[in-house]
Amino acid sequence: xxxxxxxxxxxxxxxxxxxxxxxxxxxxxxxxxxxxxxxxxxxxxxxxxxxxxxxxxxxxxxxxxxxxxxxxxxxxxxxxxxxxxxxxxxxxxxxxxxxxxxxxxxxxxxxxxxxxxxxxxxxxxxxxxxxxxxxxxxxxxxxxxxxxxxxxxxxxxxxxxxxxxxxxxxxxxxxxxxxxxxxxxxxxxxxxxxxxxxxxxxxxxxxxxxxxxxxxxxxxxxxxxxxxxxxxxxxxxxxxxxxxxxxxxxxxxxxxxxxxxxxxxxxxxxxxxxxxxxxxxxxxxxxxxxxxxxxxxxxxxxxxxxxxxxxxxxxxxxxxxxxxxxxxxxxxxxxxxxxxxxxxxxxxxxxxxxxxxxxxxxxxxxxxxxxxxxxxxxxxxxxxxxxxxxxxxxxxxxxxxxxxxxxxxxxxxxxxxxxxxxxxxxxx
Amino acid sequence: xxxxxxxxxxxxxxxxxxxxxxxxxxxxxxxxxxxxxxxxxxxxxxxxxxxxxxxxxxxxxxxxxxxxxxxxxxxxxxxxxxxxxxxxxxxxxxxxxxxxxxxxxxxxxxxxxxxxxxxxxxxxxxxxxxxxxxxxxxxxxxxxxxxxxxxxxxxxxxxxx
Numbered sequence: 310x311x312x313x314x315x316x317x318x319x320x321x322x323x324x325x326x327x328x329x330x331x332x333x334x335x336x337x338x339x340x341x342x343x344x345x346x347x348x349x350x351x352x353x354x355x356x357x358x359x360x361x362x363x364x365x366x367x368x369x370x371x372x373x374x375x376x377x378x379x380x381x382x383x384x385x386x387x388x389x390x391x392x393x394x395x396x397x398x399x400x401x402x403x404x405x406x407x408x409x410x411x412x413x414x415x416x417x418x419x420x421x422x423x424x425x426x427x428x429x430x431x432x433x434x435x436x437x438x439x440x441x442x443x444x445x446x447x448x449x450x451x452x453x454x455x456x457x458x459x460x461x462x463x464x465x466x467x468x469x470x471x472x473x474x475x476x477x478x479x480x481x482x483x484x485x486x487x488x489x490x491x492x493x494x495x496x497x498x499x500x501x502x503x504x505x506x507x508x509x510x511x512x513x514x515x516x517x518x519x520x521x522x523x524x525x526x527x528x529x530x531x532x533x534x535x536x537x538x539x540x541x542x543x544x545x546x547x548x549x550x551x552x553x554x555x556x557x558x559x560x561x562x563x564x565x566x567x568x569x570x571x572x573x574x575x576x577x578x579x580x581x582x583x584x585x586x587x588x589x590x591x592x593x594x595x596x597x598x599x600x601x602x603x604x605x606x607x608x609x610x611x612x613x614x615x616x617x618x619x620x621x622x623x624x625x626x627x628x629x630x631x632x633x634x635x636x637x638x639x640x641x642x643x644x645x646x647x648x649x650x651x652x653x654x655x656x657x658x659x660x661x662x663x664x665x666x667x668x669x670x671x672x673x674x675x676x677x678x679x680x681x682x683x684x685x686x687x688x689x690x691x692x693x694x695x696x697x698x699x700x701x702x703x704x705x706x707x708x709x710x711x712x713x714x715x716x717x718x719x720x721x722x723x724x725x726x727x728x729x730x731x732x733x734x735x736x737x
Numbered sequence: 738x739x740x741x742x743x744x745x746x747x748x749x750x751x752x753x754x755x756x757x758x759x760x761x762x763x764x765x766x767x768x769x770x771x772x773x774x775x776x777x778x779x780x781x782x783x784x785x786x787x788x789x790x791x792x793x794x795x796x797x798x799x800x801x802x803x804x805x806x807x808x809x810x811x812x813x814x815x816x817x818x819x820x821x822x823x824x825x826x827x828x829x830x831x832x833x834x835x836x837x838x839x840x841x842x843x844x845x846x847x848x849x850x851x852x853x854x855x856x857x858x859x860x861x862x863x864x865x866x867x868x869x870x871x872x873x874x875x876x877x878x879x880x881x882x883x884x885x886x887x888x889x890x891x892x893x894x895x896x897x898x
Contacts, residue, residue, distance in 0.1 A: 333812075
């Protein structure tokens with residue numbers, strides 16, 4: 310993976326790429342030395358940067374342009390194009406340059422040619438982990454927010470706890486399941502907000518369970534959408550990178566855009582999730598737009614696709630945002646050094662970039678996926694998702710064979726339409 | 738949209754322009770939580786609304802940041818100040834200047850407007866007192882001729898807040 314020095318030496322680099330392309334007005338650049346370093350494959354050739362992301366190009370995190378290959382910092386392996394690297398050492402500066410990414414002093418880069426498949430895979434895995442961490446953070450925020458709201462509710466309704474108890478008593482004595490909150494609309498919120506207590510009669514339990522389930526579902530759906538958006542954008546770029554040579558159209562299956570499996574051998578935890586969402590969306594679509602959720606889903610997938618290009622940038626830049634935020638504010642004492650590009654520093658200070666990616670990330674998210682999965686069937690139970698409702702407004706199942714066939718056909722036509730249209734939106 | 742510092746500023750280099758356009762596009766898709774970019778057609782000066790994070794001294798309070806980009810951004814740090822009224826904070830002067838190392842000596846071209854914003858919000862959020870810096874009056878008097886905070890020789894002494 311490190312590349313054979315002998316084999317690499319004197320790689321063919323076009324003469325014009327051995328000097329800066331004019332990205333900056335370089336001062337103090339020793340063109341001879343630069344040319345030699347590029348020809349010796351110690352620095353990446355000065356390819357002109359591309360504005361758009363294309364197959365197999367890497368984005369330089371400083372100039373935001375895309376290149377066939379980048380140099381890597383020795384300390385944290387972050388990429389940088391040669392012209393930006395030349396800017397890193399301020400002219401006439403007497404102090405060694407800090408790594409712009411991890412702030413390690415005596416910044417040095419090395420060039421390993423184009424990234425290998427393994428390296429690309431590793432990068433994607435790291436990107437995924439950062440994204441997963443972000444999702445967890447967001448989930449925590451949501452949860453905290455919910456808890457705060459819950460507390461507020463509890464405080465505001467604490468004076469009415471007695472009322473809640475009354476409702477309980479009523480529930481027991483009447484033992485009627487049909488009673489629910491409808492008859493006591495004013496006390497409804499009391500029942501809900503005091504759900505923390507455990508000694509509850511069966512009927513109240515039932516109420517609370519429903520309530521909880523709905524709340525969970527709302528939360529989960531939002532997460533699903535966020536996760537799906539992120540995943541799709543990563544995967545889309547992945548498919549651009551890896552798949553463009555053959556078929557450029559992403560595989561569409563069962564009406565959902567199936568992301569390609571990431572290069573790592575582990576299957577993506579959200580593959581199934583994406584399908585579940587799509588299936589869910591389909592179902593929702595059958596029911597037309599009666600249900601507010603169906604709007605959400607259609608919109609979400611539209612957003613996915615519109616934002617996918619920028620989504621990739623996001624994926625790219627998150628790692629370094631983290632570093633910046635955490636970069637220590639104390640300044641290191643710098644020592645004098647007049648190195649030649651500081652190329653020969655053996656000091657390898659490891660992985661500032663990866664320190665956030667806890668290995669537990671994957672399993673945590675997988676668990677979340679599981680819990681959302683279990684939330685799904687609940688919605689299916691809801692009568693408004695029953696296919697029979699499509700055929701007629703009443704849930705009567707036709708008795709004659711002919712009628713049943715008609716219904717089946719109507720159903721499959723509706724389904725086919727539903728499959729077409731939600732994806733007409735995003736892919737237009 | 739002009740001030741003394743804006744007029745003396747050169748227009749953005751091509752590379753600065755390209756980067757800022759991409760940063761803005763990225764911001765529009767994924768803005769840092771608690772921040773809102775005020776839409777203008779001026780790429781060289783961004784005005785950003787900050788909302789104090791909940792559970793901090795500045796909960797729900799609204800402030801405005803003004804970010805001016807130099808010709809050679811991102812090799813050179815942008816100038817970031819609070820527009821009046823600036824939040825009361827031990828590192829924020831009443832003229833809006835912010836004593837934060839990443840805006841000056843510790844700037845790195847790998848940073849972005851978004852990451853600056855997060856740092857500033859984190860600085861606000863970790864504050865335990867709503868107080869001006871001890872040398873506020875002296876400093877503000879010295880800046881009366883419209884001096885940029887980037888010309889200040891900052892002394893970063895506190896790594897807690």
